[in-house]
Amino acid sequence: MADQELPPPSQLVPLDFNSIQTVPESHLWPNSIELSPAIKLDERISLPIIDFLDDGASELLGRACEQWGMFQLINHGVPKTLIDEAEEETRRLFSLPARQKMKTLRTDSLTATGYGMAGISKYHQKLMWHEGFTMSGSPVDDAKKLWPNDYKRFCDVMEEYQSQMKGLGERIIRLIFKFLDISEEEMMKLLTSTDESAGKPYMALRLNSYPPCPDPSRVMGLAAHTDTSLFTIVHQARHDGLQVFKDGTGWVPLSPMSGTLIVNVGDILHILSNGRFPSILHRVMIHENKEHRFSLAYFYDPPGDLYISPYCKPLSESPQIPLYRCVNVKEYFTIKAKKEGKGLSAIKI
Numbered sequence: 238m239a240d241q242e243l244p245p246p247s248q249l250v251p252l253d254f255n256s257i258q259t260v261p262e263s264h265l266w267p268n269s270i271e272l273s274p275a276i277k278l279d280e281r282i283s284l285p286i287i288d289f290l291d292d293g294a295s296e297l298l299g300r301a302c303e304q305w306g307m308f309q310l311i312n313h314g315v316p317k318t319l320i321d322e323a324e325e326e327t328r329r330l331f332s333l334p335a336r337q338k339m340k341t342l343r344t345d346s347l348t349a350t351g352y353g354m355a356g357i358s359k360y361h362q363k364l365m366w367h368e369g370f371t372m373s374g375s376p377v378d379d380a381k382k383l384w385p386n387d388y389k390r391f392c393d394v395m396e397e398y399q400s401q402m403k404g405l406g407e408r409i410i411r412l413i414f415k416f417l418d419i420s421e422e423e424m425m426k427l428l429t430s431t432d433e434s435a436g437k438p439y440m441a442l443r444l445n446s447y448p449p450c451p452d453p454s455r456v457m458g459l460a461a462h463t464d465t466s467l468f469t470i471v472h473q474a475r476h477d478g479l480q481v482f483k484d485g486t487g488w489v490p491l492s493p494m495s496g497t498l499i500v501n502v503g504d505i506l507h508i509l510s511n512g513r514f515p516s517i518l519h520r521v522m523i524h525e526n527k528e529h530r531f532s533l534a535y536f537y538d539p540p541g542d543l544y545i546s547p548y549c550k551p552l553s554e555s556p557q558i559p560l561y562r563c564v565n566v567k568e569y570f571t572i573k574a575k576k577e578g579k580g581l582s583a584i585k586i
């Protein structure tokens with residue numbers, strides 16, 4: 238593609254990290270609450286690790302969602318070789334020259350795919366030390382622009398990775414619904430789209446890249462946010478950086494553990510569970526080491542045309558009162574963007 242055919246740069250374009258010697262003013266965060274340090278890692282407050290093969294997995298997973306809104310999963314069944322390949326393809330993508338990646342620059346639309354900054358960048362004065370690449374299903378159109386002669390490997394790996402994540406997501410949601418006492422029949426009603434034409438899946442895979450930084454303590458990898466998904470399945474490649482906010486404790490750092498996938502509750506499951514499973518606030522900080530950090534986040538979402546309302550058990554001994562109004566998934570994405578990430582409070586009854 239010739240230079241004049243490049244998409245017009247939006248106001249939010251990741252830095253060309255390869256050519257950076259010092260952190261530009263646009264990326265220097267003031268010494269604010271957003272950069273507040275995490276607590277020292279302490280075994281007593283470590284994130285629950287759940288064995289997916291455990292007979293009691295549903296109960297364990299439900300309790301972890303209640304107490305943490307997050308857990309680590311082992312024996313999840315996703316082949317290690319596939320995770321390694323997906324990590325390697327992620328590294329290959331982000332090591333391309335900036336002008337090559339810019340050929341797939343994402344538009345502002347909620348479901349847009351391609352290269353760019355996280356949507357939450359819009360809510361902050363300063364930019365983040367981050368670049369991302371989002372896809373939903375086959376990434377072939379973008380991959381052809383990145384590697385005109387060699388796009389197949391990336392597509393094959395990313396399609397298989399998404400298919401495995403979707404399958405794992407289906408197994409997780411079944412266990413979650415079992416814990417919440419939602420029957421299979423009820424689940425089909427809650428999560429199956431009625432209008433297939435409007436039911437474009439919102440599921441997406443975002444590859445995240447956090448390059449090494451000359452002044453790591455003054456930048457932000459990914460600012461504090463909650464995910465909009467039902468839940469998100471994250472593979473953190475080797476290096477630390479992800480932190481979760483635990484009420485009464487503060488920011489808790491999570492070290493990547495080989496073979497585990499992290500699952501965090503998003504806003505839609507928060508609404509569906511009537512607040513019983515909190516969508517957890519998390520952020521990514523950049524560390525002193527000179528390593529490039531990557532992560533792969535799969536957002537397990539219902540179709541956009543679906544209506545979500547708090548599930549309050551009809552025959553419960555203590556009838557619950559819905560905390561949130563019924564909301565369409567697509568509409569919720571829009572509300573959340575308008576409210577700069579504070580979507581839940583906007584639909585509170």
Ligand SMILES: O=C(O)CCC(=O)C(=O)O
Pocket residue numbers: 443445459464471473478479519521531532534
């Ligand atoms: O990089 C990570 O570990 C987390 C990424 C994340 O929170 C996201 O993509 O929403």
Ligand SMILES: [Fe+2]
Pocket residue numbers: 462463464469519534
């Ligand atoms: Fe996230």
